[in-house]
Amino acid sequence: MPEPLPSTLLPTTQRTLLARVARAQRDGRVPSLIAGVVRDSRLAWHAGRGALPDGVPASDVQYRIGSITKTVCAVTVLRLRDEGRLDLDDRLEVHLPGTPLGDRTIGQLLSHLGGAGAESPGRWWERTPGGSLEELGLTDADRVLPSARRFHYSNLGFGLLGELVARLRGRSWAEVATGEVLLPLGMARTSPRPQEPAARGRAVHPWAELTLPEPEHDAGVMAPAGQLWCTATDLARLGAFLLGDTAGVLSPATVEEMTLPAGIDPSSPVWAGYGLGVQVLRAEDRVLVGHGGSMPGFLAGLWVDREEGTGALALGNTTSGMDSGLAAGLLADLRAAEPRIVDAWVPEPSPVDPAVLGPWFWGPSPYVLRAVPGGLLHLGGLGRPGRASRFRPGPDGTWVGLDGYFAGETLRIAADHLDLATFVFTRTPYDPVAPVPGDVDAAGWRPTP
Template structure:
């Protein structure tokens, strides 16, 4: 559904203001909702000159580290195809480096302790070499694998090499053939093609510009090589929002955005973590996922909401400047304007429940405590998810359910019946839930005192 003209005007104003205040030569942005691109805007010129060519939604910019998310998705696709396990050691597939003993999961989550940058000159501004040259330069670990989060570009160079070894072709060929082309992302490339912005540095104390170099990063390319447009990057945002075109299962996508390692910054509350290739944020209890990116001359961002009411609402942003304070606030402001002027419409309620589940609804007792079971859509909800040990459960078999939240995630809930078929009690990972507190007929472990309550 198209946005209202008043909303579009507000978004255009937010973008124009951010471009001016952030001193961005050009900036392009887009918003997605419901699996579709609902708004794009672009301000400025590709070379930063007043008389230059205007940027638009087909202008290419470097996405920087958002490249890593494509590599990560390809690794998970290999896992789902049974060709590797995330617990595998890197050396089992690509032997001969200092990373032989770190796991693939540790590389994906930046927990392998691998050094952040390559050994040579600033790799983002100098041409890159081969994998053998990168390994031979002496790159290694800064920390014990698994100890802590430590962002590593080198680690994603290693994962790109993993794709090459297992597929027998270049990492970008893998990404192009298996992700970009099926998703229609024809304007995402390793080098600029067609309409592309010049990477620029803006002087901090004067309104003058300096062109930044551009090159092939070689073995480090999987960490940040790709160029893209707002339209293409928005398609990747809808992929993160669940529109995967069958290229990745919903279960694997959910696994990728689970927080694996907290990003710990001294003096600040924990609001960020890293999943399997994706960054995850939790701000005031509202979760989102995505990734940021930067290369000399460029800054990029992608973020998609994971929680209602803004689940699936996402923003992408591309600009051709090395440094600006306006990137993250711009993304926040665009999403905020969308939510304020056109809040997401909740799905209407309808009576679509299963009457057969009424026998499970109502109060249950774990010892003397009281929890209420409700049937909500396809889920059985015991207690309040997010409070105590409350959880949703999904049916996985006859009288068998599986926890989806908090303490009981993945744990089995079994409906135990009497000989006549009526429900006796619930067995939740060995805990007994009975209709009355410590019901002696509920097979309570340890038994119930013969004299009962007194």
């Protein structure tokens, strides 16, 4: 594979990024490390440090990407959903009967809310060859928590999801992933087993400057949880996919759905959650989407900033020690050195009569309804914090919440009020001419308590 196109980043930016990568390789004692940034749907810059194979581009060396494999697994499941072959609310047993987790839904397993055990039973699957689902011998002990009660990361859950895909498609999960996701995205150097040139997995001694080879094998039914090998160039392509360059593998709307975290309040300034096969992190005003990965001998990370249109990745052949924040740090460096220049604002038609836009009141709390780009509406607090959501056009002149508190709820617009999830917004606080629930005291507003 040819070396990626020359970097378009400024020399000063490249030096800043290289300094971070070099320090991460040295301080983390990583035998070899490749890191890079994604911009304009490609690997815009990369660097390799440590013991890399001679005579080949660093960006074409395969590393195990561990649990980043789960993102690919989720894509294979969501393709079936978009084809109408399954629903995320379907119980597992509808499509994969005979497991003790059959009452858990596909959506719960995708978002680690299914209460499935963290690992498969038996020997440590990451270091020993695996077999079929039947050979796992699952029992009720693999139901470690009630469903939909709390986030509990589950490799086992993704093993089951991969098996579900295999059963519905009539071929192995690896064949489905390769044919339906990897090759259409141009990720020809991503595979279930290593293909040369490939890094060798290593454990680094905690007290000495020594390394120990780590085993590699076929994990069998657990492969969808973390078995893929990938190059920096291919991982950058997966990052571009998460940024919206989907090549028709999924619709942009489904990728957006993947990035919505489950079980947390996404309006909080700092949180970490999980969507559908992707991790979601928020710190202040930045939301990052991606996944970390680890397997014996390897650590990996892929994170994208969808607002900025950039991504970053890191691949190292060490069992532990590599800076888990390296990719996010590269994104911060890139944003500081070369921030995105946003598109110019241009006028566009209002999706509703402008007369209904502007201030509204939920009780005494001021809100404002605005038209926003893309033919959407936005309802949010005016001059103070408040519940906020965007809305897309729905049936019969209604509007449907896209995000925030009112996600999925129906907004109905009348001349004198807005009706939203039993809340009535009026043009003045508790307007007596509007249908306010509980009615309005006839005496009106007065100075007495």
